[in-house]
Amino acid sequence: MSERKTFRMDFDGRELIVETGEMAKQAAGAALVRYNDTAVLSVCAVGKEPSSAGFFPLMVLYTEKMYAAGKIPGGFLKREGRPSDNETLTSRLIDRPIRPLFPKGFKYDLQVINTVMSANTDFTPEMTAMIGSSLALGLSDIPFMGPIAGVNVGRVDGKLIVNPTQAQQEVSDIELSVAGTKHAINMVESHAKIVSEADMLEAILFGHEWIKKICVFQEEIIAATGKEKKEYVLKVVADDIQTEVANLVKDELVKAVSIEEKLARGTAIDEITKKAVATFEENNTGMDKDDLRSLLNDVSSVCS
Numbered sequence: 001m002s003e004r005k006t007f008r009m010d011f012d013g014r015e016l017i018v019e020t021g022e023m024a025k026q027a028a029g030a031a032l033v034r035y036n037d038t039a040v041l042s043v044c045a046v047g048k049e050p051s052s053a054g055f056f057p058l059m060v061l062y063t064e065k066m067y068a069a070g071k072i073p074g075g076f077l078k079r080e081g082r083p084s085d086n087e088t089l090t091s092r093l094i095d096r097p098i099r100p101l102f103p104k105g106f107k108y109d110l111q112v113i114n115t116v117m118s119a120n121t122d123f124t125p126e127m128t129a130m131i132g133s134s135l136a137l138g139l140s141d142i143p144f145m146g147p148i149a150g151v152n153v154g155r156v157d158g159k160l161i162v163n164p165t166q167a168q169q170e171v172s173d174i175e176l177s178v179a180g181t182k183h184a185i186n187m188v189e190s191h192a193k194i195v196s197e198a199d200m201l202e203a204i205l206f207g208h209e210w211i212k213k214i215c216v217f218q219e220e221i222i223a224a225t226g227k228e229k230k231e232y233v234l235k236v237v238a239d240d241i242q243t244e245v246a247n248l249v250k251d252e253l254v255k256a257v258s259i260e261e262k263l264a265r266g267t268a269i270d271e272i273t274k275k276a277v278a279t280f281e282e283n284n285t286g287m288d289k290d291d292l293r294s295l296l297n298d299v300s301s302v303c304s
Helices: 085-101 125-139 166-171 197-225 239-257 262-283 289-303
Strands: 005-011 014-020 029-035 038-050 058-063 108-118 149-156 159-162 174-180 185-192
Touching (some): 058 085, 085 174, 085 185, 149 166, 159 197, 174 197
Antiparallel strands (some): 014 029, 038 108, 174 185
């Protein structure tokens, strides 16, 4: 039975606390991240078999509840319904930096769920959830090539600030969200008043320095409590299929993707895909249906 463990980090005068081993024990990975008064529970779950989808079926959810701010829904609607715009946008914000960090061909259904347990907007629940998502994946047996972290950057009176408070954001001339690994940045989102490229670059690099520190903190946690990574079946298109499809339709596909009109371009690509699939189906009539379906999915993914 796993034991509760607590890890602490000084985050620019504020405290970042991570608790593992006590909550969501049946999840593949879980972490409760506290950023002063903000607390987010992040968990992840993975399917047992690879999906037949032609894409990586990753779902990231960020959920806020009124109780996290000490409130009860009132007025005409007394229940919390569909996700708010902020919840949807935050889910996408977390998805972007973690999606590229899985092995090519990893097609297992994967869900990363962040629930805000306590919220103080001066201690960004959104970036706390991003750190929690990275930790949940890092602590699990899922082959995640992280960790990642994200921070907000503001600038008040010419001074750069990490995770500015609401009052500081109101007078800041830069509003920047940046995320990445300790090696590189892989997500930037921003709007600002008129600032120079040099100032924006300085703000991005400033944020990355804090990302490096948080990633090192996560690595220490993962080394202490993380599970051993499991071997997953990766659905990678075989080299011989790549070559055969290229020989069959490459020239036609190059012409098709050069068509300017969107609908015509899509129609041409669909016809080429159907031709390639039909050819492989004809040449593999004696193959088991499941194996043939997998092969045709490979052909479709190469064509598209």
